[in-house]
Amino acid sequence: MNLKDRDQRFSRSAWKRPKRFDRNLIVIGAGSAGLVSAYIAAAAKARVTLVEAKKMGGDCLNFGCVPSKALIKSAKVAHQIRHADNYGLKAVEPGVPFSAVIERIHEVIARIEPHDSVERYTGLGVEVLEGYAKLIDPWTVEIALNDGGTQRLTTRAVVIATGAQPVIPSIAGLVEIDFMTSDDMWERLRGRPTVPQRLVVLGGGPIGCELAQSFARLGSDVTQIETAPRLMTREDEDAAQFVEASIRADGVNVLTSHKAVACGAHGGEKWIEVEHEGDRRRICFDEIIVAVGRAPRLEGFGLEELGIKVDRVVETNEYLQTLYPNIFAAGDVAGPYQLTHVAGHQAWFATINALFGDFKRFKVDYSVIPWATFTDPEVARVGLSEAEAKEKNVRYEITRFNLDDLDRAIADGSARGFVKVLTVPGKDRILGVTIVGEHAGDLLAEFVFAMKHGHGLGKVLGTIHIYPTLAEANKMVAGQWRRNHMSGFLLFLLERFQTWRRG
Numbered sequence: 001m002n003l004k005d006r007d008q009r010f011s012r013s014a015w016k017r018p019k020r021f022d023r024n025l026i027v028i029g030a031g032s033a034g035l036v037s038a039y040i041a042a043a044a045k046a047r048v049t050l051v052e053a054k055k056m057g058g059d060c061l062n063f064g065c066v067p068s069k070a071l072i073k074s075a076k077v078a079h080q081i082r083h084a085d086n087y088g089l090k091a092v093e094p095g096v097p098f099s100a101v102i103e104r105i106h107e108v109i110a111r112i113e114p115h116d117s118v119e120r121y122t123g124l125g126v127e128v129l130e131g132y133a134k135l136i137d138p139w140t141v142e143i144a145l146n147d148g149g150t151q152r153l154t155t156r157a158v159v160i161a162t163g164a165q166p167v168i169p170s171i172a173g174l175v176e177i178d179f180m181t182s183d184d185m186w187e188r189l190r191g192r193p194t195v196p197q198r199l200v201v202l203g204g205g206p207i208g209c210e211l212a213q214s215f216a217r218l219g220s221d222v223t224q225i226e227t228a229p230r231l232m233t234r235e236d237e238d239a240a241q242f243v244e245a246s247i248r249a250d251g252v253n254v255l256t257s258h259k260a261v262a263c264g265a266h267g268g269e270k271w272i273e274v275e276h277e278g279d280r281r282r283i284c285f286d287e288i289i290v291a292v293g294r295a296p297r298l299e300g301f302g303l304e305e306l307g308i309k310v311d312r313v314v315e316t317n318e319y320l321q322t323l324y325p326n327i328f329a330a331g332d333v334a335g336p337y338q339l340t341h342v343a344g345h346q347a348w349f350a351t352i353n354a355l356f357g358d359f360k361r362f363k364v365d366y367s368v369i370p371w372a373t374f375t376d377p378e379v380a381r382v383g384l385s386e387a388e389a390k391e392k393n394v395r396y397e398i399t400r401f402n403l404d405d406l407d408r409a410i411a412d413g414s415a416r417g418f419v420k421v422l423t424v425p426g427k428d429r430i431l432g433v434t435i436v437g438e439h440a441g442d443l444l445a446e447f448v449f450a451m452k453h454g455h456g457l458g459k460v461l462g463t464i465h466i467y468p469t470l471a472e473a474n475k476m477v478a479g480q481w482r483r484n485h486m487s488g489f490l491l492f493l494l495e496r497f498q499t500w501r502r503g
Contacts, residue, residue, distance in 0.1 A: 015137040023047050023155040025354055026141045028133045028301060031058020032340045033331030034161035035116055036347035037354075042125040046355055049153060050126050051133040051143055057116035058163050059294075059332075060340045061109060063183045068210055070108040072374055074101045075214035079250070079376070082217075086413050096218050098195045105186060135302030138324045157326045157354035160314055161347065162301060164294040164332035169202070173263040177270050179288045182207055195219045196287040200272055202260060203291035204231040206373040209243060211289055213375055216250045223253040223283055225274055230256050232373065235434070236385045242417060242436045243375050263288075296333040318363040320350040328354050339371050368451045372441035377417045380440035382448050383432030384422055396422040396431055399457075399484065401477035403437045408468040414438035419477045421447075421457065428456030428481060439470055446474050457481045 023046075027037045030052035041048035055062045078094040085091040114120060118128045131145035141158065143151045166181040168174070180188050189196075197220065201212040204226025212224040224231075224247070231247070231254065232240040248254055255274060262273040271282045298310040308322045309315040313335035320328045328350040331343035349364040372380035389396045401419045409415040417437025423430055433447040450460060461478035465471050 015139070018139055018154045020154075021139065021156045022153045023049050025049075025157050025159065025351070026051065026133070026153060026155040027159045027161060028141070029058065029161035029163055029297075029331070029333075030056045030116070030121075030128075031161060031163045031331060031343065032060055033163075033333075033343035033347040033350075034058070034159070035121070036344045037159045037161060037330065037351040038121060038126045039124060040348060040351040041355060042121075044355055045125075048126055049129060049155075050121060051129045051131060051141070053130070053132045053146070056118060056121075056128075057113065059183070061112060061116055063186065064207075065340055066109055066112055067105045067186050068182070068207070068214075069374060070105040071101070071214050072210060072376075074104065075217035076376060078219075079217045096195060097193070098189075098218065099191055099193050101218065102186065102189050102192070106190065133301065135306055135327070138306065138326060157328065159347070159350050159354060160301065160303070160322075160327065160329040160333055161331045161343070162297040162333045164296050164338060166290060167293040167295045168290060169260070169292050171260050171263055174290075177263045177265055177288065179263075179290050181290050182211070185289060197221060198285045198287075199223070200225065200283060200285040200288040201291060202272075202288060203293070204228060204254075204256065205234070205291070205293060206232065206375075208289075208291040209247060209373060209375050211291060212252050212254075213247045213250055216247070216252045221253075222251070223255065223285070225258050225260055225272070225283075226254070226256045227259050228256065232379065235373075235379055235381065236387055236420075238418075238420075239379050239381075239434050239436045242377055243373070243379060246376060294332065294338055296335070298333065319353045319357065319361050320346060320364055321353070325357075326354070336366075337369060337371070339369070342369060368448060370444055370448045372444065374441065377414075377437045378440035379434070379436050380444040381432070381434045382444055383430065383451060385432060385434060386420070386422065389422055389431065394431065395425050397425050398422060399477055399481040401473055401480050403470075403473060406470065406473050406476065408470050408472065409438065411468065412438065412470075414470075419443075419473050421477055421481065423457065423481065426485070428458045428478075428485075430456060435473075437470070437473075443470060443474060446471065 025041045025046055025048045027034045027050045030050055038048055038050040081092060081094040083091060121128050129143050131143045133141050133143050136142050139154050141153050166183055195218045199215050199220040199222045201208050201222060201224045209231055212222050216222040230240050231244045244254060258274040258276045260272055261275050264271055269284050271284050273280055273282050296313050303310050314322060314329040314333050316322055316329050316334055320330055322329060330346040330350040332338045334346060346364055349362050353361050368382060370382040372378055399421045403409045403417045404415040420434045422432040430451050435443050457478040460474055461482055465475045
């Protein structure tokens with residue numbers, strides 16, 4: 001049913017709306033979106049209940065952003081030791097006590113856990129219930145508590161923030177070979193003294209690339225398999241080429257345009273069969289990580305029983321309302337981006353609209369969405385990519401500054417990558433930025449701020465940047481744009497003027 005008809009459906013529904021409510025808001029899921037929603041509701045003095053079946057902090061803290069970045073750091077240090085001669089030091093092969101690496105990852109999670117804990121949110125005024133929540137009707141939520149028993153609560157509004165889970169591709173024999181995903185690998189690898197000797201990473205997106213490079217740097221013999229013709233298909237080809245070249249240089253056997261068709265084991269040896277240009281071959285391995293993407297958690301929450309459409313994501317309008325105007329969705333479950341910071345961004349809109357929408361509603365703003373992949377080099381982007389601009393027939397100019405010409409990058413031994421800015425032809429208004437290089441995710445923030453507040457490259461150029469820093473790359477690309485747009489006639493007049501001044 002079209003979302004425009006939701007109010008009529010809502011008013012005609014057979015559900016009986018309570019005269020009084022136990023809660024102002026119930027939030028289902030304690031990942032990034034759910035935690036932000038609960039925090040805002042409590043700050044607004046609403047009576048709010050947060051329901052989480054598993055771990056507080058959701059995917060990002062326990063399985064995704066935090067553990068993967070801790071792994072990347074250990075792998076990068078190992079890489080620097082191995083290539084210490086690049087810095088005038090003696091290069092040595094690093095010792096990798098793998099169990100200590102994995103234990104450090106769990107220590108990092110434990111240090112961050114208090115930020116997202118039941119105790120913290122209870123202290124903020126949020127009621128936290130540990131269990132599985134299900135919508136019984138648009139205003140009633142039933143919670144099957146983890147410690148036994150059931151509780152039913154009525155609420156004026158609900159925010160669905162149930163997150164996502166790994167996609168498991170349909171490959172013959174895959175379920176029989178004890179594969180790992182980014183959700184369970186951190187526990188599965190705990191206590192192992194050595195890194196997996198032969199590792200297959202299935203998938204060439206951000207997660208697959210980060211894991212493939214990290215494990216290779218820690219000593220695994222890694223084969224990365226991707227069906228598409230190249231890695232990181234959401235990024236421009238020039239950015240993806242930098243990453244692929246770096247991953248290959250780290251020893252990863254990258255197999256693009258290869259389709260995984262079967263898995264199995266024979267004589268204690270695990271294998272995966274891939275197809276490329278009509279030919280098939282088998283690759284033997286000790287462990288395999290499936291990282292082909294993530295899909296929203298949609299089942300078991302009562303959505304379909306209420307008629308809420310849940311094909312790939314929960315269908316919402318521009319206010320993040322579902323078919324029922326008091327039921328909202330935020331985070332991975334709502335799409336269109338699977339990014340922790342976007343989940344928090346959506347949560348603000350969903351919660352404010354849930355609590356105050358009868359007086360004023362706010363449309364969720366996707367105009368300036370940044371993201372980054374934390375490979376080495378990093379790839380960070382905001383706004384249009386060059387490929388998207390072409391696809392949408394948006395007219396643009398490109399200004400590019402290569403980092404091999406930046407003093408700090410040269411001093412740091414990280415002089416590779418570029419800053420690429422798309423602007424409106426003849427104007428300095430920024431349409432999009434792609435940065436490839438050391439700390440690209442951090443460098444992007446200046447452009448995110450500029451785009452959000454309508455500042456062009458002229459403002460970036462007129463801002464003092466500390467020398468020598470990587471951030472000077474942003475000023476350099478702005479200066480390059482200025483030089484490209486100097487009027488030839490004006491330069492001619494200036495030359496004549498200076499000649500006249502000399503007498």
